[in-house]
Amino acid sequence: MTIPATMKAMVLTGHGDLDKYEWHEDWPTPQAGPMEVVIKVGACGLNNTDVNTRTGWYSKAVDEATTGGAYDEVDDEDSTWGGAPLTFPRIQGADAVGEVVAVGEGADPGLIGKRVMVAGWLRDWDEPMNRDKAGYFGSECDGGYAEYTKADVRGVAPIDCDLSDAELATFICSYVTAEGMVDRADVGPGDTVLIPGASGGVGGALIQLAKLRGARTIAMASEAKHAEVAELDPDMILPRDPGNLRKALKGEKITVVADVVGGDNFGKLIDVLERGGRYTCSGAIAGPLVELDLRTFYLRDLTFTGSTVNGPENFTDVVKFIEDGKIKPALAATYPLNQLREAQQAFIDKTHTGNIVVIP
Numbered sequence: 001m002t003i004p005a006t007m008k009a010m011v012l013t014g015h016g017d018l019d020k021y022e023w024h025e026d027w028p029t030p031q032a033g034p035m036e037v038v039i040k041v042g043a044c045g046l047n048n049t050d051v052n053t054r055t056g057w058y059s060k061a062v063d064e065a066t067t068g069g070a071y072d073e074v075d076d077e078d079s080t081w082g083g084a085p086l087t088f089p090r091i092q093g094a095d096a097v098g099e100v101v102a103v104g105e106g107a108d109p110g111l112i113g114k115r116v117m118v119a120g121w122l123r124d125w126d127e128p129m130n131r132d133k134a135g136y137f138g139s140e141c142d143g144g145y146a147e148y149t150k151a152d153v154r155g156v157a158p159i160d161c162d163l164s165d166a167e168l169a170t171f172i173c174s175y176v177t178a179e180g181m182v183d184r185a186d187v188g189p190g191d192t193v194l195i196p197g198a199s200g201g202v203g204g205a206l207i208q209l210a211k212l213r214g215a216r217t218i219a220m221a222s223e224a225k226h227a228e229v230a231e232l233d234p235d236m237i238l239p240r241d242p243g244n245l246r247k248a249l250k251g252e253k254i255t256v257v258a259d260v261v262g263g264d265n266f267g268k269l270i271d272v273l274e275r276g277g278r279y280t281c282s283g284a285i286a287g288p289l290v291e292l293d294l295r296t297f298y299l300r301d302l303t304f305t306g307s308t309v310n311g312p313e314n315f316t317d318v319v320k321f322i323e324d325g326k327i328k329p330a331l332a333a334t335y336p337l338n339q340l341r342e343a344q345q346a347f348i349d350k351t352h353t354g355n356i357v358v359i360p
Contacts, residue, residue: 006028042115056079089194167322172318193206212321334356
C-alpha cells in the first residue's frame with residue numbers, strides 16, 4: 001500500500017492539563033529504520049502511564065492521588081515513569097494494534113500485511129532485562145495516538161484471533177502489567193489473591209491471570225460496578241472500602257495482595273496478609289504516599305515486590321493466552337482519535353469498567 005507522507009496525530013506538547021494535546025492532520029509519517037516496522041494503527045488503548053506522564057504525576061514533588069489535572073509543583077527532571085525528562089512534542093499511546101505496512105533493513109518483509117500488537121517496553125535487545133536501559137512506547141519514543149507508528153520488530157508480535165483491533169488494544173498495558181505482577185509474586189494454586197481496583201484494566205486482568213494460575217481471587221470495586229466485575233468470575237467481590245476488611249473477608253486467608261491503588265486503604269490491605277504473604281504493586285492511583293507499620297512487615301515475614309519493567313515473556317504469554325481464548329477483553333468504550341481529550345477525561349473519571357480505546 002502507498003504510505004502517505006503525513007498523517008493525523010494527537011501530539012502532547014508539554015506537561016499539564018488536557019489542553020496540552022494538539023490535534024494535527026499533517027504530522028510527518030514515521031519511516032522504518034533498521035530492524036523497525038511501520039504500523040497502520042487500527043486502535044490504541046488508554047492507560048494510566050499516559051495520564052501520569054502528561055500531568056507530571058511521577059515527579060517526587062507530587063504526593064497527591066492521580067487526578068488527571070496539572071500539578072503546580074512538578075519537577076520536569078523526574079516527571080516520567082523512569083525519572084528522566086520527557087522530550088516534547090511526543091505522540092503518546094502504548095497500547096497500539098494494527099497492520100504492518102513497511103519494514104526496515106533487517107526486518108522480515110513477510111510481516112507486511114500482518115496484524116500485530118506492540119509490546120510496550122523498549123529494550124536493549126543485547127540485554128533485554130537491563131532495566132536501566134528500558135524505555136516505554138509512547139514515552140521515550142512516539143506511540144500509537146496517530147494513524148501510523150513504528151516499532152522495533154523484536155517488540156511486536158503477530159496475532160491470530162477473531163477479536164477486533166479495539167478489543168485487542170485493551171490487553172497490552174493492562175494485561176502485560178498484570179502478568180508481570182502475578183509472575184513476580186509467584187502466584188499459583190493454593191493462593192488467594194486480593195485485588196483492589198478490580199474494575200480497572202489492570203484489576204480485571206489480574207482476576208483472569210491469577211485464575212489461570214489456579215489461584216482464588218477476591219475483587220474490590222465500587223458496588224455500582226459489581227455486576228460488570230462479576231463477568232470476570234472472581235471468587236468473591238467486596239466493596240471498594242468495606243470498612244472492616246478482615247470481617248468482610250469472612251475467613252478467607254489472603255496470601256497475595258496485587259495492588260495498583262495504594263492510598264489510604266494500604267494499611268488495611270497489609271494487615272490482612274497471612275504470615276509469609278506477598279504484596280505486589282504496579283500503581284498508586286489513590287495516592288503514592290502510604291503508612292506502613294514495619295512490625296507488620298517483618299514480624300509476619302512478608303515480601304514486597306514492585307513491578308514495572310517485566311520480562312519479554314510476559315508479553316508473549318499474554319499474546320498466546322489471547323490466541324488460545326484463555327483471557328477475554330473488557331472493552332468499555334471507543335472514541336475517535338481526535339476525541340482523545342474526551343476519552344482520557346472519561347478514563348480519569350473512572351465511571352467505566354475495563355478499558356477505553358481510541359480509533360484513528
